Amino acid sequence: MNSNAPRLVLLAGQGEPTNIAYHALRTFLPPCAVMIEQPVPRSRFLKNRARKLGWPTVFGQVLFSTLMLPHLRKASAPRRQEILREFSMEIGPISEEIVTHVDSVNDGSSIDTLKQFKPDLVLLCGTRIVARRVLESVPATFINIHAGITPLYRGVHGAYWALVQQQPDACGVTVHLVDPGIDTGSILAHDLIHPSSSDTFATYPLLQLGAGLRLLKEVIQRLSAGERWKIDPPYGKSALWSHPTLRQYLKYRKQLGVK
Numbered sequence: 537m538n539s540n541a542p543r544l545v546l547l548a549g550q551g552e553p554t555n556i557a558y559h560a561l562r563t564f565l566p567p568c569a570v571m572i573e574q575p576v577p578r579s580r581f582l583k584n585r586a587r588k589l590g591w592p593t594v595f596g597q598v599l600f601s602t603l604m605l606p607h608l609r610k611a612s613a614p615r616r617q618e619i620l621r622e623f624s625m626e627i628g629p630i631s632e633e634i635v636t637h638v639d640s641v642n643d644g645s646s647i648d649t650l651k652q653f654k655p656d657l658v659l660l661c662g663t664r665i666v667a668r669r670v671l672e673s674v675p676a677t678f679i680n681i682h683a684g685i686t687p688l689y690r691g692v693h694g695a696y697w698a699l700v701q702q703q704p705d706a707c708g709v710t711v712h713l714v715d716p717g718i719d720t721g722s723i724l725a726h727d728l729i730h731p732s733s734s735d736t737f738a739t740y741p742l743l744q745l746g747a748g749l750r751l752l753k754e755v756i757q758r759l760s761a762g763e764r765w766k767i768d769p770p771y772g773k774s775a776l777w778s779h780p781t782l783r784q785y786l787k788y789r790k791q792l793g794v795k
Contacts, residue, residue, distance in 0.1 A: 596781025
């Protein structure tokens with residue numbers, strides 16, 4: 537790596553998307569460190585969501601995740617392998633030699649660790665919302681790959697909801713700067729995905745990650761060269777989306793053919 541290259545930290549949650557992002561970064565800007573936070577305990581996660589959406593909605597989301605999603609993942613396995621090959625994505629584990637485990641991206645130890653690594657760039661991948669005190673703890677640019685076209689599809693599963701809303705021209709991915717809001721930072725790049733008839737709820741995020749990582753390389757190169765820019769958001773109402781309930785999924789699959 538060029539000695540003048542920016543120092544990059546990958547600040548991430550546990551899981552396959554983090555592994556894929558790390559191996560992709562290694563091809564053009566290897567991270568100097570990977571910080572991985574522990575997942576929020578499921579009971580706390582569900583309680584927090586219920587405060588926002590209500591228990592009936594959360595119960596429907598749990599039914600979707602436990603009854604429908606495993607079936608979709610199994611049925612989509614061949615298509616998933618096609619996507620991994622198409623984008624040359626590697627899913628192998630990250631060497632523990634480069635990983636620092638933290639309880640939360642927002643606790644004091646995370647701030648101390650970031651200060652220790654002195655990054656110029658911090659890439660988020662699958663973390664909880666990052667607090668302002670963390671974003672301001674180091675003089676680094678925080679960026680994120682969001683699985684949706686912001687600000688129309690903030691939150692989660694932006695491609696699925698764009699298809700449900702019959703907006704294929706808003707079915708895609710965003711690379712944006714990170715601020716204390718939920719996917720509200722300045723937009724650096726957008727790209728669309730074009731799901732095939734073989735794609736489902738289980739493969740849309742993988743398509744988005746592949747497209748997003750391609751965008752990321754160009755974004756990092758421009759940021760490293762000292763460029764500062766943002767692009768105008770698409771026309772439409774900013775909205776925050778959550779997981780579908782089982783009833784919603786079955787309804788939209790039957791009525792609209794969105795899988």
